[in-house]
Amino acid sequence: MAVSSKVKGDIVASEALSSRNQLIGSNRSRDMDLWPLLNLVPNEIRMKISRVYTFGQFGTELLFTTLDDKTYGIGMNTSGCLGVGDNINSLEPRCVESFNGKKIVGMSSGCGPHVLVLTEDGDVFTWGHNSYMQLGNGGTAPGLIPSPLSRHFCKKAIQVACGSHHSMVLTVDGEVWAWGYNNCGQVGSGSTSNQGAPRKVTACIGNKKIINIGCGQTASIAVTDGGEVYSWGYNGNGQLGVGNNVNQTNPCRIAALQGVVIQQVICGYAHTLALTDDGVVFGWGANSYGQLGSGNKANTVTPLQVASNMGRVVTIAASHYSHCSAAQNQNGQVWMWGQLRQQPTAEPKLTSFTNLNAVFAHFSGPPISWRPMVVCSEAEPSVHQSVSAAFNDEATSDLKIVSEGKVIYVHKALLKIRCDYFRRMFQSHWGENNQDTVEINGYSYSVVYSFLQWLYTDHVELPPEDAIGLLDLATSYCENGLKFQCQRLIKEGINEENAALLYAAAIKYQAQDLLDFCFQFCLNHMTRVVQTDSFRILDKEMMLNFILQAAAKGAFKR
Numbered sequence: 001m002a003v004s005s006k007v008k009g010d011i012v013a014s015e016a017l018s019s020r021n022q023l024i025g026s027n028r029s030r031d032m033d034l035w036p037l038l039n040l041v042p043n044e045i046r047m048k049i050s051r052v053y054t055f056g057q058f059g060t061e062l063l064f065t066t067l068d069d070k071t072y073g074i075g076m077n078t079s080g081c082l083g084v085g086d087n088i089n090s091l092e093p094r095c096v097e098s099f100n101g102k103k104i105v106g107m108s109s110g111c112g113p114h115v116l117v118l119t120e121d122g123d124v125f126t127w128g129h130n131s132y133m134q135l136g137n138g139g140t141a142p143g144l145i146p147s148p149l150s151r152h153f154c155k156k157a158i159q160v161a162c163g164s165h166h167s168m169v170l171t172v173d174g175e176v177w178a179w180g181y182n183n184c185g186q187v188g189s190g191s192t193s194n195q196g197a198p199r200k201v202t203a204c205i206g207n208k209k210i211i212n213i214g215c216g217q218t219a220s221i222a223v224t225d226g227g228e229v230y231s232w233g234y235n236g237n238g239q240l241g242v243g244n245n246v247n248q249t250n251p252c253r254i255a256a257l258q259g260v261v262i263q264q265v266i267c268g269y270a271h272t273l274a275l276t277d278d279g280v281v282f283g284w285g286a287n288s289y290g291q292l293g294s295g296n297k298a299n300t301v302t303p304l305q306v307a308s309n310m311g312r313v314v315t316i317a318a319s320h321y322s323h324c325s326a327a328q329n330q331n332g333q334v335w336m337w338g339q340l341r342q343q344p345t346a347e348p349k350l351t352s353f354t355n356l357n358a359v360f361a362h363f364s365g366p367p368i369s370w371r372p373m374v375v376c377s378e379a380e381p382s383v384h385q386s387v388s389a390a391f392n393d394e395a396t397s398d399l400k401i402v403s404e405g406k407v408i409y410v411h412k413a414l415l416k417i418r419c420d421y422f423r424r425m426f427q428s429h430w431g432e433n434n435q436d437t438v439e440i441n442g443y444s445y446s447v448v449y450s451f452l453q454w455l456y457t458d459h460v461e462l463p464p465e466d467a468i469g470l471l472d473l474a475t476s477y478c479e480n481g482l483k484f485q486c487q488r489l490i491k492e493g494i495n496e497e498n499a500a501l502l503y504a505a506a507i508k509y510q511a512q513d514l515l516d517f518c519f520q521f522c523l524n525h526m527t528r529v530v531q532t533d534s535f536r537i538l539d540k541e542m543m544l545n546f547i548l549q550a551a552a553k554g555a556f557k558r
Contacts, residue, residue, distance in 0.1 A: 031375055034361035037062045037074050041093050043459065045072070047385065051372045055109040056081070057321070059366035063096070063107060063115070067376065071099035079129035080144035081113045087144065098125070098146040107372045110134060110162040110180075111217075111321070116169075117146065122156030124149040124169055132165040133196040134180030153177060153198040163215035163233075163267075163320055169198065174209030176201040176222055184218045185249030186233030192249060203250035205230050216267035216285075217320050222251065227261030229254045229274060237270040238301030239285030245301060256302040257282065266370075268318035268338070273325060279312030280305060281327055289323040290346030291338030297346055307348050310335045317356040317370040326359040326370070336363060387414065391456035402439040403448040410452055418455040421477040443473050451482070460485045464493030468505035471514070487514055494521050496528040500535035504542060519549065526555055 032038050035054050038046060041064075048066040055061050060076040063083075072093040073082030080087045084094045099117070106118035112129020119125070126135040127143035135143050136152055149169070155177070159170040166180035166187055177198040178187040185192055188201040200206070205222060212223040219233035219240060230251035231240040238245055241254040257274065260282075264275040271285035271292060282303040283292035290297055293306035311329040318325050323339035327348070334353040337345050340363040353359060357373045376385055390396055390411060397409035415422035425438075440448050446462065447469040454460050460482070462470060471486035491514075494502055499522045506515035522529045529535055538546070550556070 031355055031357070031373060034355070034358055034373075035062060037091075038064070040074065040091050041072075043461075045093060047388065049375050051104065051107075051374055052369065053107045053109075053372040054361070054367065054369045055107075055115070055321075056113050056368070057111055057366060059321075059364075059368045061109075061113065064093075065099075065104050069099075069101050069103055071096040071102075071104060079112050079114070079142045081109070081115055081128035083115065083127045083144070083146050085145050087142075096146065106160050108160045108162040108167075108215075110167070111164040114143075114162065114165070114167070115146075116160040116162055116167055118157055118160045122158065122172060124153065124157050124160060126167070129165075132181035133194055134162070134165050134167050136167060136179045136196070136198050138196045149198065159213055161213050161215040161220075163220065164217040166195075166215065166218070166220070168213050168215055168220060170210055170213045170222075174211065174225065176205065176210050176213060178220065181218070184234035184247045186215075186218050186220050188220060188232045188249070188251055190250050201232075201251060204253065205251050212264055214265045214267040214272075215320060216272065217269050219267060219270075219272075221265045221267060221272060223262050223265050223274075227263065227277065229257050229262050229265060231272070235301075237286035238299055239267070239270050239272050241272060241284040241301065241303050243302050254303065264316060266316050266318045267320055268325060269320055269323050271318070271323070271325070273306070273316045273318055274303065275313055275316045275327075279314065279330065280308070281310070281313050281316055282306065283325070286323070287346075289339035289344040291318075291323045291325050293325060293337040293346070293348045295347050297344060310348055315356060317359070319360060319364070319368055319370045321366055321368050322360070322364040324360060324364040326356050328356055334359060339365065341365070388457045390414075391453055398436065400437045401448065401452060402437060403441075403443065404445040406445050408449055408452055415452075415455060419477060419479065421479075443469055447473055451477075454482055454485070460489060462489060464490045465498060465501060465505070467493070468502065468509060468511075468514075471511060472509040475509070475511075487511075490514060491517055494518065496525050497532050498534055499525065499529050500532060500538055503546070504534075504538055507542065519546075522546070523550060523553055523555060526550065 049064050050067050051065045053063045061081055062075050063073050065071050072095055073084055074093045077087050077089050083096045103120040104117055105120050109115045114128035114134045117125045125146035125148055127146045130140055130142050136149055155171040157169045158172050161168045168178045177200050179195040179198045182192055182194050187195045209225045210222045211225050214221045216239055221231045223229055230253050232248045232251045235245050235247050242252050261277040262274045263277045266273050268291055274282045283306050284300050284303045287297050287299045294304055310327055313327045313329050315328045325338045326336045328334050334351045335348040336359045337348045357369055360370050361367050392409050394409045399410050399412050401408040401410055412426055416426055446466055450462050450470055451473050467486045467489040474482035503518040506518050
């Protein structure tokens with residue numbers, strides 16, 4: 001490689017292999033990697049994802065929103081739960097046209113599954129499974145596209161929640177509305193008749209302001225602004241916490257919590273957790289998997305304190321899909337307990353996770369979101385997004401890289417952070433000369449551009465023929481991470497038409513591992529490869545050596 005003479009004397013090439021720098025914004029990348037379906041999303045969409053929600057009885061449905069206020073569905077489409085207008089499964093993201101231009105702030109789902117979505121304006125939309133009238137539209141036909149609940153409900157909502165087949169909404173003025181399956185009284189209407197349209201829950205809580213709601217499989221729970229907790233519905237495992245196993249068709253106050261102020265409640269499949277305003281966790285209900293965190297597996301019909309070794313807890317997490325529980329303390333530590341990968345765990349275990357959703361993605365069955373995961377908000381873009389957007393931005397750049405007469409705008413500080421070669425280049429005496437241009441020769445513009453772009457995004461997209469050149473540049477700069485990606489691109493992109501060309505390039509750049517791979521590919525497809533234009537233009541010596549090596553491998557048997 002040749003660099004302009006003005007700076008050539010100040011460049012010290014690194015002979016030691018540099019360790020790959022951690023990607024700026026790596027927390028965001030790790031969050032995205034929790035959900036395998038996101039790996040099928042094109043990068044131009046993936047980079048704009050703001051919220052992700054995985055749901056369904058097998059964790060095979062996924063909805064996500066983007067910074068430009070679009071919503072997409074991908075995966076299984078049981079009962080039309082992706083909201084795209086049909087029930088066809090898809091491993092490609094499909095736009096939910098009903099939400100174009102709408103900012104979604106909340107999602108919840110049932111087991112059918114049916115889906116409730118809450119917008120920033122307080123509107124609620126429903127779709128999916130509807131055999132038990134859980135969509136709140138008065139009928140039982142499945143909803144293939146989102147339908148506004150406003151036709152039957154004119155309140156502004158601030159929270160949505162779903163049980164197995166029932167739905168709840170919390171309004172801005174503290175009212176609870178419920179509908180759907182009601183075989184155990186989970187709708188709170190005083191009966192066990194299914195409820196086809198939203199109905200305000202009035203018994204016992206009608207004159208109280210509710211601040212938080214939750215749904216188990218067939219149970220419901222609510223917290224008042226005074227920290228009182230009310231529950232109703234199925235109680236066979238004691239998940240209502242009222243001291244018995246009797247179902248309740250109306251809200252019933254949990255008397256055992258008198259004297260503490262509860263600020264958050266959350267329901268698992270058949271257990272319930274509550275968090276006090278001073279960071280203490282209580283649990284009750286089913287405990288056969290240790291999901292109460294009490295150190296044993298005995299069910300309890302009244303609240304008991306979860307192990308106190310977690311410190312002050314600020315968030316608790318559970319899902320009606322599973323028997324898994326989790327909590328995060330004020331120091332950001334994440335704890336988990338319950339059924340973890342089918343293994344009962346009765347005491348909270350400290351993890352290395354920084355995101356509660358990671359517990360459910362890795363250890364819950366099914367692997368779902370306990371609530372929508374915020375990847376990036378419009379008001380606060382992630383570090384990764386900000387850095388990626390800064391690449392080739394003339395307005396913020398303080399250095400120009402010139403290749404084949406074309407300018408690429410970059411930032412000295414980031415190059416120093418991401419690449420040892422540039423760190424050595426930008427020594428203090430070099431900076432004192434106020435050098436603002438570096439010319440890189442010996443490589444094509446596309447190769448130089450891709451290398452610099454990789455420093456900003458950790459992502460490479462090049463045809464395999466160009467990736468050979470990028471591999472050489474990465475080798476010169478001792479960037480092992482990029483070398484690995486280049487080799488992957490080349491190996492994944494090799495075909496009968498370009499195999500001889502890649503073989504020649506591997507020889508030119510002395511990439512022995514790649515050379516062996518390309519040679520073996522040519523050997524496996526000998527008849528077709530030797531008939532291609534790329535083979536015919538090999539120089540005579542290279543062609544002769546190839547034939548001799550192929551003969552030694554038994555390619556030309558008598």
